[in-house]
Amino acid sequence: MRTKLVRRAAAAAALCLTLCSPAPARAAGSPVPDPGSAESAAAAAGAERAARAAAAAGLHFGPCPDAEGLGTPVACAELRVPLDYARPDGPQLSLTVSRVAATGGGDHRTARQGSLVHNPGGPGASGMFFPLVADLPEWKRVAAAYDLIGYAPRGVGRSAPLSCQDPAEYAAAPAQVQADPSPEYKRERVAAAQAYARGCARRAGADLAHYTTLNNVRDLHVLRAALGEPKLNFTGASYGTYLGAVYATLYPGHVRRMVFDSAVNPDPDRIWYRNNLEQAPGFERRWADFRAWAARHHDTYGLGATPQAVQASYERVRTAVARTPAGGVVGTGQLHSAYLRAAYYDEVWPGRAAALAAFLRGDPGPLVRLAGPDPDSAAEGENATAVYTAVLCNDADWPADWETWDRDNTELARTAPFETWANAFLNLPCAYWPVHARQRPVAVGAQPAALPRTLVVAAERDGATPYPGALELQRRLGGGAALVTEEGAGTHGVFGGRNDCVDRHVERYLLTGDTSGWRVRCAPHPEPAPVSLDDRAASARRALLPPVV
Template sequence: MRRTIVLVSTGALIAGAIAAAPAATAGATTAAHPRTVTVPESVGEAIAAAGARRAGIQWAACPDGWGLAAPVQCGWVTVPVDYRKPFGATIKLAVDRAASTGTAQERQGALVYNPGGPGGSGLRFPVRSASAAPLWTKTAKAYDFIGFDPRGVNHSAPISCADPTESVTGPKADPVPDSEADKRAQRKLAAEYAQGCLERTGAAMLSQMTTANTARDLDVIRAALREDRLNYLGVSYGTYLGSVYATLFPTHVRRMIIDSVVDPSRDQVWYQNNLDQDVAFQGRWQDWEAWVAKYDSVYHLGSTVAQVQAKWEALRAATKSHPVGGVVGPAELLNFFTSAPYYDSSWAAVASVWSRYAAGDTQALIDAAASDLSDTAGNISAENSNAVYTAVECTDTKWPTSWQKWDRDNTALNAEYPLLTWSNAWMNLPCATWPVRQQTPVDVRSHYGLPGVLIVQSTDDAATPYPGALETHRRLAGSRLITEQGAGSHGVTNLVNPCINSRVDDYLLHGTLDRHDVVCGPHATPVP
């Protein structure tokens, strides 16, 4: 799952992007058709998919400003806002592709990608093929690489919960509360944010921002591509989207890889998943501290985990009383440093900035961690991403409404796992006062016709802890699990590890799965 830390731990919300796309934009919501017949969602999806197959996708050069140069092409797929009303209001989803690089005989269809979130855009995926990224060369010969913006994201009728131009100019509030007054302030902000989602997005769209509907959208995209069965790669939240798709449309799956896996159990989605994240992030943080200590001759931040942690606590306390440059307080600090437990590719970069700051280079930390309030486009994109994250997770399932439960659970966790606990709580607290009906999650499990799914997971992943892969493996009969033992980066298939890379290629190119689950050693540990 994608985390943008401390969304609601600010003095004013980092929020707002644009309201739902203006009527003039291609991704906008259309007016409802006079035929307002209501049907089961499965029927509505079949109607939408049939229409999409007839229409196809009109591929053309991507719009200026999207940063997607030839040979990548872009197009649109129309889907209903509410699948119970297939002739009602619609939105257009942005899709793009890089055509397969092989011969007509080598081509096997389209490979559709989702990077996670919820709230992540997949439009950069075709660039992997267009740029001849080494890990994907063989796959690119066989498949068109397809990316898309899910409903509400980026160019696909973007939703909003607050105004990004109203961000505070100074550092945000410390996510770790010192008093009951601090907690009351955060509760107020969370409730205001939830109400802002309703006011700026509208109930009609907000109530349909669910993973199940995004899975239905994915099947309409499959039909628009004129593919009988879906080839799919999902990472992080994209694994949950894939698991839901596999449950709803088992006979529409050809090949599916899910990488860094969300636990799809109904009692996990989403409240418990986020609590489990807090524990896992603390463990991976300590892995990074051990690495920093190993290279004390480079970074000079301590030669033991305890010494590095003491310096972290001192830095955090210092930025609380005296924000660096007046702009980097504990919230900004955490937002920057959390990339280290997410991805070991960030270990050296984060350690280097910290080391330079400790040596007196204040600007290094300001440049790395301070919010750029002048970046209008970036702030709009970040707010939209946060809005979609909140909308999907809050609408997908019923959340606790008792503040006493939130307070008790997070206070207990924070005592042992303080890195992420309170910022994660504030990020999700709008779900406690969510203004539209919360759904019942899809009961993820395999059904007749689902082919073998390939699951890839590192044992020490912080964002999607390893038990989620085990549970998904149990629920999807016939799946195979590749475990990257002793590694912890989030997102494994895009890293160099021949034990994994060769199996991903074999599966996508030939449909080959090992007879049994596989344990691979870790990819190479970073070196300063």
């Protein structure tokens, strides 16, 4: 059990930025303030007040509640933060925090340097498991030098959890989706998006407006103070890179070391509608990478000797589960969600290929185990989706007319059909969002003071956070920002055990503050080896990966 938790922590250290009529009623309460408004100034002042109070009170760590599933030596605490920083004496939220204390080392590099806070992304992912990576060899020296700090951001897990629909409805199976949607299907999805937005308003009420990146950044500022740290040491993956970049922009004097792994493009004009559009070509490339790999291992899987033949095998499975859901629970929706993982993590390729091969041989069991719904995780998945939606919808303006969405995604789908429409329909509630004013994205890089050295890490073929975003983030962070690129690879989340070259650069930076150059390139990590077609191959990795939200 302990080994499974540790591996889950390692995987969760790099979560992804995508989940798999009349206007809705508006939520009551204040709008999300513009960063330049008087209310935003009040929120900034409220954050400073909350940080001072947190520094005085500190955090009181003790045994973790059984609900966290962590066990010793991880300790847990609760951090109180304002729901609305413009009203710091108003309602409070309790955020869960986890810690494994630094072990110390025999040389100055591994002597304790403070706390290292991690955000795994989403938004909607919990970092509570992060301290468990202290048990992994590739984290040993970092764990000697730093207290490893995980936390569940506002709305996530037990941190005042946000919900937009009944988890049983969220996990309903089988789901049948259309890769090339008909006009009737599009109308159904528009109605579903409107209903989902209304559900968020109904369940969260006025609180819904306060799930934003700006408030996540303020919470991080308060957490830093509560840990007793004058400056923040931080690693963020995927959405966590955007969170860290906004923190660095608003609080440059409180930055010590920051690692940005699999960087979101922080250009305000791309937050978030254009960023999501730009994922489609990236996912298409990664889906092609999987098919090319499976074709190279045709002798093992029998899916076809060319990428086109592998695609035809996938389509045969898709047609079959559209007609008769596998095991009564895996329709085209579950199938697509499971195989979207192949665009994120190449370590799942053997299991995905084996499940397709087994199904085509007449054995649906591996596919059912791989893609079937898990009732035990339904509440967690619904919660993650709710937070993802709320933060992205609140953070920026989105097109409010379906015609724009339909035009842009129809054009994209001509060359990138794999994920275009699924991503569009996931984010479509933002067109009908019941918060009557959106946040204006922060101009990352406009900080009033120079930053210390920071480190961006990226895979060249990452689909969820395409590589140009890493270049843009490096540019905006200034001359002290270095970039380590994993060439020719596309797994989302690079640091922490996949690539020795990348790990050496990140470890050196965290331990010494030094970087090896402005831009450094590492060879790709090895592709996964094919496995036999027994049932275990289809599900062996499933327990090791975080949910794709």
